[in-house]
Amino acid sequence: MSYAIETHDLQYHAGKTFELGPLGLRVPTGSIYGFLGPNGSGKTTTIRLSLGLLRPDRGSVRVVGHDVPRQTHQMFARVGYVPERPHLYPTLSVAEALAFHGAFHPRWDATAARELLDTFGLARDTRVGHLSKGETGKLLMLLAIAQRPDLLVLDEPTDGLDPVVRRDVLMALIDYVSETGATVFISSHLVHELERICDWIGVMDRGRLVAEVPMHSFKNGIKRLRVRNAPAQTGDPPFVLLARERGDGASGTELWVVRGWQPTMRQYFEGIGAVLQDVIDLDLEEGFVELLRTARVPQGS
Amino acid sequence: MFGAICRVQWKGSAAAVALLAAAAFIVPLLAVQQAGFTAGDFRTWDLVVMLSAVESAGALFPILAIILGLTLSVGAWSADHQADHVYALTLPIPRWHYVLLRFGAGLVLILPVMLAVGLGCAVAVGSIDVPEGLRAYGSSITLRFGLAALVSYAATFALAAGTKRTAATVFGIVLALIAIAMLLDSLGVSANLLDVVANAMFRRPGPFEVLAGPWMLIGV
Numbered sequence A: 001m002s003y004a005i006e007t008h009d010l011q012y013h014a015g016k017t018f019e020l021g022p023l024g025l026r027v028p029t030g031s032i033y034g035f036l037g038p039n040g041s042g043k044t045t046t047i048r049l050s051l052g053l054l055r056p057d058r059g060s061v062r063v064v065g066h067d068v069p070r071q072t073h074q075m076f077a078r079v080g081y082v083p084e085r086p087h088l089y090p091t092l093s094v095a096e097a098l099a100f101h102g103a104f105h106p107r108w109d110a111t112a113a114r115e116l117l118d119t120f121g122l123a124r125d126t127r128v129g130h131l132s133k134g135e136t137g138k139l140l141m142l143l144a145i146a147q148r149p150d151l152l153v154l155d156e157p158t159d160g161l162d163p164v165v166r167r168d169v170l171m172a173l174i175d176y177v178s179e180t181g182a183t184v185f186i187s188s189h190l191v192h193e194l195e196r197i198c199d200w201i202g203v204m205d206r207g208r209l210v211a212e213v214p215m216h217s218f219k220n221g222i223k224r225l226r227v228r229n230a231p232a233q234t235g236d237p238p239f240v241l242l243a244r245e246r247g248d249g250a251s252g253t254e255l256w257v258v259r260g261w262q263p264t265m266r267q268y269f270e271g272i273g274a275v276l277q278d279v280i281d282l283d284l285e286e287g288f289v290e291l292l293r294t295a296r297v298p299q300g301s
Numbered sequence B: 001m002f003g004a005i006c007r008v009q010w011k012g013s014a015a016a017v018a019l020l021a022a023a024a025f026i027v028p029l030l031a032v033q034q035a036g037f038t039a040g041d042f043r044t045w046d047l048v049v050m051l052s053a054v055e056s057a058g059a060l061f062p063i064l065a066i067i068l069g070l071t072l073s074v075g076a077w078s079a080d081h082q083a084d085h086v087y088a089l090t091l092p093i094p095r096w097h098y099v100l101l102r103f104g105a106g107l108v109l110i111l112p113v114m115l116a117v118g119l120g121c122a123v124a125v126g127s128i129d130v131p132e133g134l135r136a137y138g139s140s141i142t143l144r145f146g147l148a149a150l151v152s153y154a155a156t157f158a159l160a161a162g163t164k165r166t167a168a169t170v171f172g173i174v175l176a177l178i179a180i181a182m183l184l185d186s187l188g189v190s191a192n193l194l195d196v197v198a199n200a201m202f203r204r205p206g207p208f209e210v211l212a213g214p215w216m217l218i219g220v
Helices: A043-049 A072-076 A096-102 A109-119 A135-145 A164-180 A191-197 A215-221 A263-271 A285-297 B002-035 B047-056 B060-082 B095-126 B138-161 B166-188 B194-200
Strands: A001-013 A018-022 A026-028 A031-037 A059-061 A065-066 A079-082 A151-155 A183-188 A201-203 A206-212 A222-228 A238-245 A253-259 A275-281
Touching: A001 A043, A001 A206, A018 A026, A018 A043, A018 A206, A026 A183, A026 A201, A031 A043, A031 A191, A043 A059, A043 A151, A043 A183, A065 A072, A072 A079, A072 B047, A079 A096, A079 A135, A096 A109, A096 A135, A096 B002, A109 A135, A109 A164, A109 B166, A135 A164, A151 A164, A164 A183, A183 A191, A191 A238, A191 A253, A191 A285, A201 A215, A201 A285, A206 A215, A215 A222, A215 A285, A222 A285, A253 A285, A253 B138, A263 A275, B002 B060, B002 B095, B047 B060, B060 B095, B060 B138, B095 B138, B138 B166, B166 B194
Parallel strands: A031 A183, A031 A201, A079 A151, A151 A183
Antiparallel strands: A001 A018, A001 A026, A001 A059, A059 A065, A201 A206, A222 A253, A222 A275, A238 A253
16 A cells, blocks of 8 residues: 555654654555544644654654655645645735746646636635635635645644535535545544545544544444443453443443444353443544543553 | 746835835935035035035935845745745745745845936936036946845845744844943943944945945035
């Protein structure tokens, strides 16, 4: 498998309070990779390190086959980037911003830019500094797509946008990916949004990558089990027991959150004298919350 | 690429450049008018007084050049500073190339103001009869103004391109020099530290020598 982004032993610290890594991130080429994590978990820092906007304390980064930061400018000819905060020149009009961006990008597609301008309903003469948050989000996505990149790196691209704009932006993204097969690396804390479009996810928490798996195995592997008459000692279960809580009402019933669940594991409960009453699928958001909860349990507790 | 950068820089600095060009056009006219050349009665001239008036008005040229350099260098980087340089750093060109493009665009914007100085000098000199024994130095003043603006622009561009820490270091050094000079002065030590620094900067072969000395549109 080839990787559009590959970091090895990446480490970085900002001040005395925040440390990131060591991080081994691998974004498969052609995937739509959702980069999840709560605010302050290190998503934006990881992106900035990956794109050469921050210099790591140690470790290496390769993006679309280019070493970062040594070949950063060659890399940016093939990477479209939508940062967390707007970074365009506010005195330019929309049309001027397009012309400026196109002057630097070798694969700039002026026709696609015009079409997206119409699709997004952006006025050419409006100054960038006068655009609303939603319009700025659309313009940033337009610029990133019209440069025809092999990899799109999107840092919270829909954060703070209303549902209509969010849908427009994501539709444009999906259209581009289905047309070109480009890789997308999209960070967000809006879990449900990524659930619909991503085929890989990576989860960050407190500067560490706590999971990196295909979406289907993440969603299928985490379950909530309703268990009756479970003993205090669970022995050595064939799955990872993430959480164990008292059930709602029925006496002796507990809710277990487990990872790595397979239907053949039912017989484990017979072995410990418990009754498995129900297996409940968790959506990505619930799985994400449970994963973070587990990741934060101190070692040995 | 260069055209795109020039357009962005022009958009950010157009008003200031137009204002400075207008001022640059007026300064030569002011110089000849202040000296009394427009009166036409040369018999009563006190040449020393008149040339002194030309020199006084000429002092505005280096001031304009410094303001122009400062305006262009701040204009070159302000938009990038506001966005933490993220946009510039994500363009697919080497960083030195981007810096050169930005610098070059500023140089282009010096030209209209320099042209205004040249026009102003031509109009001012054309409007008077230069007395015998004196000469007009319109072309020299124009070229010198261009060079002075370039020096001012280059110095402030380098400072503006740096981080806040760089700027703080430079200002810190200047303040430390002033403080040391004041301390030595209060102790009765005649080291003339500030004079030494000023001479190194503004006297030949100092980097800012072009800004110092008289700017005589009309001279001997």
